[in-house]
Amino acid sequence: MKEFWLPYGDTELPVLIENEELYKVLSPKNLEENKNTVAQANLLLKDYIEKLFSEKEIKKAVLIVPKESIQTNLINELMSVIKEELFNKGLKKEDLNIIRFPNFEEFFFKRGLTNNEMETFNEVYHNPLNSEVSFVKETNLGVKFFLNKIFEEADAKILIGDVYSSFLFNFFNPFLQAIFGLSGEKTIIELLKFIALNIDSFYHNVYAAEKIIEEFKNIFLIDLALTLVPNVKGEAANIILGSLNETLNKEKEFIEALKFKVENKAGLTIGSAGGSFFDSNFLKALPGLKNLSNISEEESAVVYLAECRNGLGFNPKLKRAKEKNEENIFSIFECLIQEIINKILEKTKIYLISSLPNYYAREILGFKPCETLNLALKNVKLNFKNEKNILIIPYASYTILELKNNAR
Numbered sequence: 001m002k003e004f005w006l007p008y009g010d011t012e013l014p015v016l017i018e019n020e021e022l023y024k025v026l027s028p029k030n031l032e033e034n035k036n037t038v039a040q041a042n043l044l045l046k047d048y049i050e051k052l053f054s055e056k057e058i059k060k061a062v063l064i065v066p067k068e069s070i071q072t073n074l075i076n077e078l079m080s081v082i083k084e085e086l087f088n089k090g091l092k093k094e095d096l097n098i099i100r101f102p103n104f105e106e107f108f109f110k111r112g113l114t115n116n117e118m119e120t121f122n123e124v125y126h127n128p129l130n131s132e133v134s135f136v137k138e139t140n141l142g143v144k145f146f147l148n149k150i151f152e153e154a155d156a157k158i159l160i161g162d163v164y165s166s167f168l169f170n171f172f173n174p175f176l177q178a179i180f181g182l183s184g185e186k187t188i189i190e191l192l193k194f195i196a197l198n199i200d201s202f203y204h205n206v207y208a209a210e211k212i213i214e215e216f217k218n219i220f221l222i223d224l225a226l227t228l229v230p231n232v233k234g235e236a237a238n239i240i241l242g243s244l245n246e247t248l249n250k251e252k253e254f255i256e257a258l259k260f261k262v263e264n265k266a267g268l269t270i271g272s273a274g275g276s277f278f279d280s281n282f283l284k285a286l287p288g289l290k291n292l293s294n295i296s297e298e299e300s301a302v303v304y305l306a307e308c309r310n311g312l313g314f315n316p317k318l319k320r321a322k323e324k325n326e327e328n329i330f331s332i333f334e335c336l337i338q339e340i341i342n343k344i345l346e347k348t349k350i351y352l353i354s355s356l357p358n359y360y361a362r363e364i365l366g367f368k369p370c371e372t373l374n375l376a377l378k379n380v381k382l383n384f385k386n387e388k389n390i391l392i393i394p395y396a397s398y399t400i401l402e403l404k405n406n407a408r
Helices: 037-055 072-088 104-109 149-153 174-181 185-197 199-203 210-216 244-257 282-294 318-324 329-347 358-364 373-383
Strands: 002-008 011-017 023-025 061-066 096-101 123-125 133-138 144-148 156-162 224-230 236-242 259-262 266-272 296-305 348-353 390-393 400-403
Touching: 002 266, 002 296, 011 373, 011 390, 037 072, 037 224, 037 236, 061 072, 061 149, 061 174, 072 096, 072 156, 072 224, 096 149, 096 174, 104 174, 104 282, 104 329, 133 149, 144 149, 144 185, 156 174, 174 185, 174 210, 174 224, 174 244, 185 199, 185 329, 199 329, 224 244, 236 244, 244 259, 266 282, 266 373, 282 296, 282 329, 282 348, 282 390, 282 400, 296 329, 296 373, 329 348, 348 373
Parallel strands: 023 390, 061 096, 061 156, 096 123, 156 224, 259 400, 266 296, 266 390, 296 348
Antiparallel strands: 002 011, 133 144, 224 236
């Protein structure tokens, strides 16, 4: 018998595995926190900004940053460094704007409500529902691209942000966040509809966001991009800095390092979203569950840990939105959540250990709520008579799981 401890909120929970020959643990390499991020960026930024000013005349510049982030303090430090470099090059303070864009999931959860009390002449919050936008062009996907007007009018555009997991994208990079975060409502609706039409591809990570990135990177122009790469605790472990293409390519290297090739589909998967950075609400924990279902056998079982101390992270009247067949920006988003959950349940039975009310787990999500990991495993034994090939994934939302071509 073997005991494992899996992340759950700010703590860990134990699980006992009786047959040690049946299990395999897949755990990502944890990156150490980098406490010299700002110093490293400072060394590189001067050269990049020098190059930027040598390539074109810059009368107006804009910094694009997330409104809320686990790395907000670090992002603000980097902004100060960039502003100093821009001013040293002669840019006037009144010609530098800062646009803060909303967190993708939070925007939908709060139904577009934003707090604009801190807006100043040079710092604004973009709200897709009411901020002024300009039409850029229609993409090859047929998406009419409306973009924040202040951003569009700037000569130099600098993007700062961090990467996090999303239920639609393996890792939601700052560029994708900014596409959704700085667009108009019509653009976001059309993007969400595109995802809905291709939901199988997004569920199986076939698109892996590249199609949308390729579609927009030549019309949503970024001159300099800074991406903070987190470790499993949400601490900044690395900074990627460069032109948009350079940054996107380096992000791919980071993502490749998190991939595991799974030889055989799992009959039973025991996984954790990964602790407090990944499981503060269910929507944040959903990417890990999607990952686990992708490498599970048909009619298999997944035992999943996600504390969800802040609740679901989306409207609990989720199913009603689909029944009404509404087509506003919020109902389309909620239908996408439901589609992903449905696809998970088509393959697997989910045993959820969380702080969610049992009603939420059972009636809204369609899962079997369990008080402890070991109680969940007892339930699995009752429902699945044969012993199963077991995979244990401690950081499911920080791990990209792919089946090998000959996986059975």
